[in-house]
Amino acid sequence: MVDSLLLVFMFIAVLGIGSQWIAWKFQLPAIVVMSIAGLLAGPIFGLINPEQEFGELYRPFISIAVAIILFEGSLNLNFKELKGLGKPVFRIITWGAFIAWILGSLTAYYVAGLSLAVAFVIGGIFIVTGPTVILPLLRQSKLKPTPAKILKWEGIVVDPFGALLAVFAFEIILFISSDSRDASSLFLFFLASFFAVLLGYIFGKLIGWFFEAGHIPEFLKSPTVLSAVIACFTIADEVWHETGLLAVTAMGMTLANLGISSIKDMRHFKENISILLISTVFILLTASLTMDTLKDVFRPEIIGYVLLMLFVVRPLSIFLSTIGSGLSIQEKTLIGWIAPRGIVALTVASYFAGVLEDEGFQGASLVTSLTFALVFATVCAHGFSIGWLAKKLNLSSDGKPGAIIVGSNRFSVSLAKVMEELGIPVLVVDSSWGRLYSARRAGVAHNHGEILSEQMEYTIDFTPYDYLISASEYDSYNALVSSTFIPEFGRKNVYRLPRQNHSGDQLDDIDHTIGGQELFRPAEGLEELKYKIKAGYVFRKTTLTEQYTCEEYLRDRDKETILLFVLKQSKQLEFFIEGVDTTAQPGDIIVSMTPPSKEFNKIKQKLEGKNKSESDRLKT
Incomplete structure (x- = not known):
């Protein structure tokens, strides 16, 4: 039995929060873990008896x-x-x-x-x-x-x-x-x-x-x-x-x-x-x-x-x-x-x-x-x-964790499109019908409304979405949206586009705690990303294998390739961020924006390989 009341307080707090962490870590019901922890500490091992020790305060x-x-x-x-x-x-x-x-x-x-x-x-x-x-x-x-x-x-x-x-x-x-x-x-x-x-x-x-x-x-x-x-x-x-x-x-x-x-x-x-x-x-x-x-x-x-x-x-x-x-x-x-x-x-x-x-x-x-x-x-x-x-009973929104992308533009719609192709639930949100035209034309799921308004809590079901990406043309708005939704999604799952070098707001002195994490690697602002899509950059999905590992992929990639995210076999998304090591295992899919020349060479190599195989077949 613990004699000090202060130690009892500490023990209870550690057990409670520790139980919550174990439940989160191993995807267990928190109430079950806490109940077992309390039984072990109390009647089974007799370490504490709160009702007796707290007395009239209990x-x-x-x-x-x-x-x-x-x-x-x-x-x-x-x-x-x-x-x-x-x-x-x-x-x-x-x-x-x-x-x-x-x-x-x-x-x-x-x-x-x-x-x-x-x-x-x-x-x-x-x-x-x-x-x-x-x-x-x-x-x-x-x-x-x-x-x-x-x-x-x-x-x-x-x-x-x-x-x-x-x-x-x-x-x-x-x-x-x-x-x-x-x-x-x-x-x-x-x-x-x-x-x-x-x-x-x-x-x-x-x-x-x-x-x-x-x-x-x-x-x-x-x-x-x-x-x-x-x-x-x-x-x-x-x-x-x-x-x-x-x-x-x-x-x-x-x-x-x-x-x-x-x-x-x-x-x-x-x-x-x-x-x-x-x-x-x-x-x-x-x-x-x-x-x-x-x-x-x-x-x-x-x-x-x-x-x-x-x-x-x-x-x-x-x-x-x-x-x-x-x-x-x-x-x-x-x-x-x-x-x-x-x-x-x-x-x-x-x-x-x-x-x-x-x-x-x-x-x-x-x-x-x-x-x-x-x-x-x-x-x-x-x-x-x-x-x-x-x-x-088909009453669960289970599946691959989805993403909400705030801001409709050429890049965000293209990103949403490739996510949909991978089976990732995605929703593009914008307050302008005009900007949403590209999302409508691409057939991407979209919602018209201001994400920061209270009404959006009742018009959007946030359950399928674990990630939020703020990708509007305004750096200050991206920072505000990210900061607003950090309590909902968690700091680890909220992202925004890097600050723009040639346009947008100048937020060089912004506190690093404001807004979400900056995407991607290498970091590119929205204008640069839109320009590269216009120049012919394509979204490429590369599945890693035991023979073609992440290290080989990173070594072979074109230096102009922009690494976007990894779709894990566990269905989780892991985005590439400057200064953060992102790993990928065999079976994972790396999504990137590849320069047109690199993609052209890939297609050319595939065609040459196909023609060579056909020629060899005819000779035999």
């Missing part, structure tokens, strides 16, 4: 962390996303949640052996999925827009309602079983819930007004929002336990739909914090479990309950609630399978386990074991299967 810390995570998720709930999806989303978060509650409660009563009172409380908790588990899975699986948006909305909106449903069920149970309670307690519960929604709405509107009116400087905006989230959650939760989650969800949705200019910066800030909190909270929760809890997980009634929740309750609730909603059978199947439970289920269940046990309800001692069994089973089953199932 529950408040987790509650605030969950509130921040839920708020960050709700910041993504813009009603514009619901265009065409309003009916299925509404049905799933209302009728679907209700059906899941009833079926889940009856399953807990008849299969898990809980009392009817405890079963209905647990049934309410288990309708939640939540952003802590859904959003990482969506990033990993690259689902098509419709199922991805439905799962995201369900996960974030139902999260607070699951907690409230459990509270409501608990109040009903106490009202029925106690002679001293009257209907006023139920009325107060509904009043507190309404107050929480109103409080969240007011907080969101006030923050929006302060921001837009310029009463808060830029450097204080993110800290102000963070403080407001904690205040909003705490006030509502002090009025009535578990209503704080509803308050922060209402606050986040209000801000998301106000159209605030700085909402994207806040979203990135909160997303970074959420990743840290998700990592640490999952370690905290799993490391605080006991060996007795883990042993109870393997009881037959708990295993049976989990299997029925996975294969009967969830699919049935989705299929029944989405009748006539317009969803395809494939979409219903995927959504009906994916329902991982996460932090909210664990935290709310652990709270009610103690309360129900204190009230003397039968089966309350099994609540924690039952919850962990369902959480671990769902994050494993759904985490490992979502990608496979999405491919089987």
Whole structure:
């Protein structure tokens, strides 16, 4: 056991972020890795016991962390996303949640052996999925827009309602079983819930007004929002336990739909914090479990309950609630399978386990074991299967990672054309119909619009694209576009054309951290690239073999050849950049711009070889 509380903090942070890195490195579900890390550090090897070591700080810390995570998720709930999806989303978060509650409660009563009172409380908790588990899975699986948006909305909106449903069920149970309670307690519960929604709405509107009116400087905006989230959650939760989650969800949705200019910066800030909190909270929760809890997980009634929740309750609730909603059978199947439970289920269940046990309800001692069994089973089953199932149902945007090219011109369209020939998803984006003429004529996928406008988030599905290349005629615009999309694509996957030597903006003093990486090798500005295409340069695709290696290719190439990128056998793209070593293996394809003389000689050699072979054949 680690004795120092400071060392415990460090250990938890390292385990959490280390688990995220391992998950990213080996393409594993992050929640699964974090759960295993927490179990190993806690009940299995006994290195830490956060609940015991943190004492009274344990529950408040987790509650605030969950509130921040839920708020960050709700910041993504813009009603514009619901265009065409309003009916299925509404049905799933209302009728679907209700059906899941009833079926889940009856399953807990008849299969898990809980009392009817405890079963209905647990049934309410288990309708939640939540952003802590859904959003990482969506990033990993690259689902098509419709199922991805439905799962995201369900996960974030139902999260607070699951907690409230459990509270409501608990109040009903106490009202029925106690002679001293009257209907006023139920009325107060509904009043507190309404107050929480109103409080969240007011907080969101006030923050929006302060921001837009310029009463808060830029450097204080993110800290102000963070403080407001904690205040909003705490006030509502002090009025009535578990209503704080509803308050922060209402606050986040209000801000998301106000159209605030700085909402994207806040979203990135909160997303970074959420990743840290998700990592640490999952370690905290799993490391605080006991060996007795883990042993109870393997009881037959708990295993049976989990299997029925996975294969009967969830699919049935989705299929029944989405009748006539317009969803395809494939979409219903995927959504009906994916329902991982996460932090909210664990935290709310652990709270009610103690309360129900204190009230003397039968089966309350099994609540924690039952919850962990369902959480671990769902994050494993759904985490490992979502990608496979999405491919089987043709609901995945899987394939070669694609590229968005900003700016339509002779070079960018030619580059897009050669990418399409290699099967790489590509999209040329430009705000000018005139400039897009070349893309339309070449038959290249294109989109008319300003890439920097907020509207583009709803008109372009960014899921198939892993790379962004800014290739307009203006150096300053390329730098701005690249800087804007670095948080979305990652600094490693955002590129821009080199600064132009003879035209365009003069940005010699630009900070090296602004904008993406400069393409290609040797570096050529847009004007030079367009001139070379006009002069007859052609795009050439060279497949490397064991006999013709990358070293031989680089040695044989014409000194005027411009190296563009390598298409790896793994389907990844690796662009040539000055000062960065780009390697290629047998089976990889090197794409380059080759001078016409070099290409002419290649064709001539092929024709001579063909004529010689034909002559030899005739002689024989």
